[in-house]
Amino acid sequence: MTNATPHAPHRTLAAPDGFDNWLTAFRDQVEGRLTAALDHQLVDTPPRLARALRHTTLDGGKRFRPALVFLGSLIGRPWPETDESRFDSLWPAAIAVELVHVYSLVHDDLPSMDDDDLRRGRPTLHRAFDEATAILAGDALQSLAFTTLAEAQADTATRLDWTRRLAAAIGPAGMVGGQAIDLALAGQVGEDGAPDLARLADLHDRKTGALIRASLVMGARWAGLPERQLRLVDDFGRLLGRAFQIQDDILDVTGSAEDLGKTPGKDAATDKCSYVTVAGLDGARRELDDTVRHAHAVLWELATLGADGQALSACLDFVTRRRY
Template sequence: MTPSTNTFTERLNRAAGIVEASLQALLSDKPGPGEIARPDRLMAAMRHGALGGGKRLRPFLTIETARLLGQEGEGPLRAGCAVELLHCYSLVHDDLPSMDDDDLRRGRPTVHKAFDEATAILVGDALQTLAFEVLADPATDRDPAIRSDLVLGLARASGPGGMVGGQLLDLAAEGRYGAAELSEIDVRQLQMMKTGAILTFSVEAGAILGRADPAARENLVNYGRALGAAFQVADDILDRESSSEALGKRTGKDLEKGKATLVDLLGLEGARRECELLVESAHVSLEGFGPEADTLREAVRFVVERQV
């Protein structure tokens, strides 16, 4: 039986609390092995950018995918935290004046507003490198081949062919480098890279830790891709229909900048239909996993029905 919405939300919130505590420990002022010192200002700004907000969906997906495959405990939690650190770095840099120039994130001043622009750049750099340190640490998994697979996967998802490349395409879509008119294919590729790649890897990381066989891993990756695409379409719908107060960040940015989204290309009702098709696709990818995958099934439904 599929978990009830309340049960799913409780599970998500419980995981978010555990992830928050783990992130707090990773971002403490105390130097780790091999470190000389951790500057107070840098650590305070890193905590500002990474703690105290967010659904922690990415680590939740890592934890739940690993659990589906019989792997629980410190490894999936650490891997999920690594993905979240990488995600938080991207948010800190996205908010910079040279990027999206945002003053509000999760209902609080962005890092460059709370501290300064130079500190925000260094915060992003530090969160990114810490993410890879966490994955490479034997505490994440005893098998060096598994750790290597995790590092490689996150690097590919976040690099020039993934998130960072998607951010460049996003800037180009605003017309920064000349006139830009995006087709539906262009928008889908941009979103698959900028947002979808890290969400997909969140699932794949759990598959890696759970020692999924090639067929199971491929199905889980396909599920992650469908969820990532659904997340972005739902985000575009929220950006049009919700308020800055409700979301805790500025809304209507794409419309202001004349940047096409699937909402523009498909219309609101078309975008909602797209979400439903993606939910269906995600569920098809999980068909071979039985009722144990119900939490992942509920996760993709949560993604398209969320209000924040």
């Protein structure tokens, strides 16, 4: 894939106007890279499936997880980064992460899972096409993600590390396991045996946090961060993922369909276990504040080891104040 993807203009990591503007510019570049990746990999794909893959992958989303791959590579370096050409070999990891994320959304929206009709401001894939096509598209996106890593112009050790981390993050001990727990706990809010916050944190550390965590570490590992710092980045990624989910749960109550691009109020309507349904809105906000404090403590520890966490701090701030 890498050889078929054109070089992006060298503004990928520049952020003179702050994190939000950087993420917006980065999102445009992800769009171009994803389009090139699909053009390369869908040549022999049946037309209807190819249309479904383009429909669900392109023109939407925050592109937050591929951004984390690049942010992970900047730990210990000044931010914004100015020498950007050396980051070209990191793009396959970022694209693979986004393809996996899109697959997770497609399957999460299915009638047998969360049964949602709206995603990224458009009909979910099983509504726009049909349920069978959505299942197949999700399967295909997983395959495309790992093909992208296999074709990456990186050394063998890096490609193996990326593959192992991504597979573990989305497997039975990670995202898929979290989804299984989520389904098993549905309807238990307010009942005997309902999950407490510790069990809820474990659920979402798997379902949402594992991929966020892996994205950061994949970038940091590529950049050659020392093992001690890598462990701290992994810990920060866990807390960042948890903060992301808590904010998601808060926005499910306080946000609008226009801002969110998906149906608000779904958690309460379907008796799902969220930070709000378990702890209440004020309790969820307290949990978010506590998670952010712990995350900043990890950044402080990174700083004592000489690693610049400016980019991660800006990212954490974005996560906690976002409205979509």
